[in-house]
Amino acid sequence: MNVHNAAQEEEIVEMSYAEAIRDALDIALTTDERVVLMGEDIGVYGGAFQVTGDLVHKHGADRVLDTPISELGGAGVAVGAAATGLRPVFEFQFSDFAMLAMEQICNQAAKMRYMLGGAVSVPLVMRFPAGSGTGAAAQHSQSLEAWLGHVPGLKVVQPSTPRDAKGMLLRALEDPDPVMVFEHKLLYKTKGMVPTGHYTTSLDKAEIRRQGTDVTIVASSVMVQRSLEAAEFLAGDGISAEVIDLRSVRPIDRHTIVESVKKTTRLICVYEGVKTLGVGAEISAMVAESEAFDFLDAPIIRLGGAEAPMPYNPDLEKAAVPQVDNIVSSASQLCRGQL
Amino acid sequence: MSKSKKANTPFAIANYERQQLVEALRRMYLIRKFEEGAEDSYMRGLIHGTMHLSIGQEASAVGSCMPLAPDDQITSTHRGHGHCIAKDADIAMMFAEFFGKETGYCKGRGGSMHIADVEKGNLGANGIVGGGIPIAVGAALTAKTLKTGKVVLCFFGDGANNEGAFHEALNMASIWKLPVVFVCENNKYGMSTSTERSTAVANIADRAAAYSMPGKTVDGNDFSAVCEAVNEAVEHARSGHGPSLVENVTYRWRGHSKSDRNRYRTKEEIGEWMERDPIKSFAAELEDHGIMTADEIQALEADVNRQIETAIEFAKASPDPSPSDVTRDVYTEAAQ
Numbered sequence: 001m002n003v004h005n006a007a008q009e010e011e012i013v014e015m016s017y018a019e020a021i022r023d024a025l026d027i028a029l030t031t032d033e034r035v036v037l038m039g040e041d042i043g044v045y046g047g048a049f050q051v052t053g054d055l056v057h058k059h060g061a062d063r064v065l066d067t068p069i070s071e072l073g074g075a076g077v078a079v080g081a082a083a084t085g086l087r088p089v090f091e092f093q094f095s096d097f098a099m100l101a102m103e104q105i106c107n108q109a110a111k112m113r114y115m116l117g118g119a120v121s122v123p124l125v126m127r128f129p130a131g132s133g134t135g136a137a138a139q140h141s142q143s144l145e146a147w148l149g150h151v152p153g154l155k156v157v158q159p160s161t162p163r164d165a166k167g168m169l170l171r172a173l174e175d176p177d178p179v180m181v182f183e184h185k186l187l188y189k190t191k192g193m194v195p196t197g198h199y200t201t202s203l204d205k206a207e208i209r210r211q212g213t214d215v216t217i218v219a220s221s222v223m224v225q226r227s228l229e230a231a232e233f234l235a236g237d238g239i240s241a242e243v244i245d246l247r248s249v250r251p252i253d254r255h256t257i258v259e260s261v262k263k264t265t266r267l268i269c270v271y272e273g274v275k276t277l278g279v280g281a282e283i284s285a286m287v288a289e290s291e292a293f294d295f296l297d298a299p300i301i302r303l304g305g306a307e308a309p310m311p312y313n314p315d316l317e318k319a320a321v322p323q324v325d326n327i328v329s330s331a332s333q334l335c336r337g338q339l
Numbered sequence: 340m341s342k343s344k345k346a347n348t349p350f351a352i353a354n355y356e357r358q359q360l361v362e363a364l365r366r367m368y369l370i371r372k373f374e375e376g377a378e379d380s381y382m383r384g385l386i387h388g389t390m391h392l393s394i395g396q397e398a399s400a401v402g403s404c405m406p407l408a409p410d411d412q413i414t415s416t417h418r419g420h421g422h423c424i425a426k427d428a429d430i431a432m433m434f435a436e437f438f439g440k441e442t443g444y445c446k447g448r449g450g451s452m453h454i455a456d457v458e459k460g461n462l463g464a465n466g467i468v469g470g471g472i473p474i475a476v477g478a479a480l481t482a483k484t485l486k487t488g489k490v491v492l493c494f495f496g497d498g499a500n501n502e503g504a505f506h507e508a509l510n511m512a513s514i515w516k517l518p519v520v521f522v523c524e525n526n527k528y529g530m531s532t533s534t535e536r537s538t539a540v541a542n543i544a545d546r547a548a549a550y551s552m553p554g555k556t557v558d559g560n561d562f563s564a565v566c567e568a569v570n571e572a573v574e575h576a577r578s579g580h581g582p583s584l585v586e587n588v589t590y591r592w593r594g595h596s597k598s599d600r601n602r603y604r605t606k607e608e609i610g611e612w613m614e615r616d617p618i619k620s621f622a623a624e625l626e627d628h629g630i631m632t633a634d635e636i637q638a639l640e641a642d643v644n645r646q647i648e649t650a651i652e653f654a655k656a657s658p659d660p661s662p663s664d665v666t667r668d669v670y671t672e673a674a675q
Contacts, residue, residue: 080477
């Protein structure tokens with residue numbers, strides 16, 4: 001793939017998260033004939049969330065390939081194409097529909113290289129529009145990153161900004177292994193500054209979004225923005241929160257998190273997936289097993305999704321996932337020793 | 340390929356050179372003896388786990404691969420040893436894999452159910468029934484998109500024809516006119532459940548009509564009949580006309596796997612199928628048409644026996660993987 005020159009990289013424009021992804025896909029389709037987009041209604045419809053938009057008009061229906069409503073078969077075709085020389089980017093219309101394709105993702109894509117003793121690589125990118133907040137109820141609102149994060153052989157990322165959405169997708173397209181990209185649906189319309197050319201962002205590094213000294217908040221996806229808002233409130237209350245954008249679920253950037261906890265001595269994990277056995281459980285255990293354990297001045301707190309299917313009613317839907325208020329009150333209690 | 344030399348001459352005899360036919364018989368013996376060698380090694384405790392033997396199905400494996408070019412690709416199944424050998428695998432590396440050795444095809448990480456030989460175009464066996472079918476369609480999408488001219492041949496068993504993956508994959512192969520040949524090896528039982536009890540259509544090839552592709556049922560123990568049907572399907576695919584479904588009706592002499600007590604079929608039924616030995620009948624055909632003499636066939640069989648012995652010795656003497664390498668090859672590059 002061509003790498004655009006530095007002059008192009010320096011041009012930075014405002015884009016939405018969806019536009020940033022489309023820009024990455026456009027660059028990939030333009031510069032690499034092996035790249036093929038696959039998914040339901042990604043052609044003339046433009047994708048259920050208008051991520052692929054008008055790419056079909058520019059790159060043709062063979063490169064922006066509408067699949068039948070066949071998640072298992074479609075995912076399997078993408079796996080086979082990736083193993084034999086294409087660079088497919090497969091879009092699940094909603095991340096929930098990936099459950100129909102778990103066989104191909106977890107039994108085939110994730111394991112093929114290992115089972116065959118390293119004889120093949122599966123450079124497959126899959127995109128998962130995920131999360132709640134759109135009133136779509138229990139079968140269209142889930143956050144399943146922990147499910148896939150449990151599977152060795154996959155890489156699982158959750159970009160939270162337009163800049164990362166583009167850079168991580170372009171990096172995923174250069175990666176020789178299957179990369180699962182979870183995109184929260186509420187992020188698609190959020191805006192940010194994005195370089196226009198080709199650039200890549202690593203798939204295995206967390207990012208400190210706000211420095212702080214009293215408590216570490218490790219947040220993923222849409223929870224990063226909520227945690228930053230909470231940190232602003234907390235600052236007014238004299239509490240200095242450090243906010244870490246997890247970005248990658250597999251692998252988890254152990255170093256960044258452990259070093260932060262050693263500094264702040266307190267940890268809150270904020271994630272939208274169901275709390276039990278979720279991403280926060282893994283981060284908590286990882287910190288408990290690390291040298292940061294001796295630095296902890298308070299119990300670790302997990303703020304995760306409710307132990308229920310996602311409800312439809314808007315107030316219930318809000319109650320089912322962490323909100324800014326929950327983060328503020330948990331951090332306040334933690335820092336004032338009320339836990 | 341030349342037209343039939345004589346009317347009533349079997350397709351393979353009429354269309355392949357002597358050397359190709361001798362090689363086909365050699366591979367059929369190699370499959371038979373490989374399976375017997377694997378079974379014997381299992382009984383002696385040299386192989387652990389389980390395995391699915393394809394004794395009795397040799398004509399289906401070799402006959403289906405006969406029309407393929409070396410660059411063409413296959414996907415295989417849990418009963419895939421024969422497919423490997425038909426696609427020219429090294430049996431020493433296969434035995435080494437069964438023995439769990441670092442010198443095996445999968446470096447001891449895959450075992451019997453995951454052997455692949457990517458350089459020879461074998462994209463791999465599969466432990467999930469139907470798992471390889473969409474993958475074959477994906478490989479065919481690559482062939483079409485990158486214009487490689489390759490054809491992909493997808494082996495699966497009768498059991499897979501009731502998996503959703505089968506139906507989704509055949510539909511996509513058809514709407515996109517992909518160069519893929521679906522070869523169902525109908526050995527009559529999905530583990531213990533007969534096709535009569537599991538499948539709504541009389542012939543699995545009948546399913547082809549639902550996906551607007553040619554479908555043909557052939558005697559899977561007749562090497563030449565398999566060659567002819569698959570050859571037609573390969574030419575159809577290579578000329579851009581899309582997929583076909585060929586059903587090879589055959590029989591596995593052994594049980595489903597090592598746990599099988601054969602409670603769902605009779606000794607008489609097994610005996611009848613053993614009478615229809617695909618290797619014996621192909622060898623007889625070669626003799627009848629003056630391609631090989633009985634002595635030559637005997638010498639070929641003896642040569643295969645020696646090859647098997649050498650391959651097993653190689654596997655026994657090979658090193659085990661190091662336990663410290665348990666996570667090697669999970670990723671292409673180290674993630675952390």
